[in-house]
């Protein structure tokens with residue numbers, strides 16, 4: 154039913170909250186944005202002004218009491234995801250939760266069981282699965298275009314530092330989780346298989362001074378994944394790189410390879426008599442995955458309306474989280490880590 158709308162509330166009026174609130178209010182007819190929650194009411198008010206005035210609250214509980222909310226978009230720091238998901242699920246509200254799903258696997262399990270028990274949907278924010286080109290790659294692999302995938306490489310570099318809470322082990326999981334949760338999900342999804350071991354190397358090579366503040370701080374890293382089918386995954390990450398937002402994937406199969414993603418964010422090319430050709434990079438994840446953010450929100454709302462499982466489930470979120478946690482354990486122990494994690 155194209156005219157049906159789902160009443161949604163965005164919880165967290167920061168960077169990701171803004172992207173979702175703008176999409177839900179302006180670009181997705183299936184959504185009716187009814188409220189914005191942020192513990193900093195000024196931020197909630199500012200975002201409300203940008204999207205065209207909706208009610209604002211300081212806590213999810215207040216919004217749930219006062220508004221008729223059918224779904225929440227949780228766009229707060231990682232350490233708040235589990236408690237907010239449980240609160241929404243117990244109120245019978247569907248949950249879209251940003252990555253990384255939670256701080257640890259116990260929290261992820263609680264989120265999965267609370268949403269299941271209360272019969273509400275849980276989708277995790279892996280918008281790359283909704284990027285039109287990456288979706289096409291998944292279809293090409295399924296059609297056998299490159300034979301059997303044997304190596305999946307995924308690279309992400311971010312232009313600037315994420316918020317401080319993401320780097321502090323009390324409130325976040327660290328850079329690899331903040332920047333590359335998406336890569337772990339993409340590699341697993343495109344290989345179509347489960348990972349049996351993870352080995353990671355990481356260091357603070359761009360900002361070594363941050364190691365004094367956060368013992369787990371790293372800004373350049375690689376992770377090698379070994380799949381149950383013996384396929385290999387390779388994740389390469391760095392942040393902050395300054396030059397732009399860079400996300401690229403390559404899949405080698407037994408009968409060919411596919412590359413997707415480009416560091417160039419524009420077809421504009423400036424050529425001058427100095428014989429240089431200059432173009433632009435993507436400035437941010439916001440414009441690189443513009444369509445992906447709209448696609449994932451639409452798909453979540455359709456799952457609610459059509460009462461079908463979301464395309465990216467809580468279990469997918471937990472698997473990606475397990476891979477990130479295994480990579481961090483491997484960085485600390487300097488050896489491959491076997492899955493499942495104990």
Ligand SMILES: NC(=O)c1ccc[n+]([C@@H]2O[C@H](COP(=O)([O-])OP(=O)(O)OC[C@H]3O[C@@H](n4cnc5c(N)ncnc54)[C@H](O)[C@@H]3O)[C@@H](O)[C@H]2O)c1
Nearest residue numbers: 165166167168169170191192193228229233251252253316
């Ligand atoms: N999918 C993506 O590409 C993408 C991009 C950026 C961020 N994220 C994810 O989105 C989440 C938020 O990241 P961000 O960069 O927007 O963070 P942010 O710090 O910019 O914003 C978080 C907001 O949440 C608010 N907040 C904190 N605790 C709260 C609570 N209990 N109730 C209500 N509001 C609360 C803060 O005041 C802040 O305004 C993280 O999980 C992050 O990993 C995803």
